[in-house]
Amino acid sequence: QVQLVESGGGLVQPGGSLRLSCAASGGIVGLAAMGWYRQAPGKQRELVATITRSGSTNYADSVKGRFTISGDNAKNTVYLQMNSLKPEDTAVYYCSIVAFPARTYWGQGTQVTVSS
Secondary structure, three states: OOEEEEEOOEEEOOOOOEEEEEEEEOOOOOEEEEEEEEEOOOOOOEEEEEEEOOOOEEEOOOOOOOEEEEEEHHHOEEEEEEOOOOHHHOEEEEEEEEEOOOEEEEOOOEEEEEOO
């Protein structure tokens, strides 16, 4: 009965910033990592950033230096700070949680639009 609740999406001008949040209700047994993916119209879903319980992070090349992922293990919450946003960052952003064995949970998605 895991539920992921996302917030923070919206419309922002190029060069602006947004902070996405995703909170998972209830405990998650075997939680291994949390992360963010995005999907633009006509494109496949792609990895944006992930963070493990130990704090190790991984970023897509397109967002390195601009986005920062962080998490709160006690709250089962993950954040994505997005700076220097570009129009090509426009997409639906999805929160995800990976747990062992063989489980992946997804949020409902939140729209991020970068436009003048």
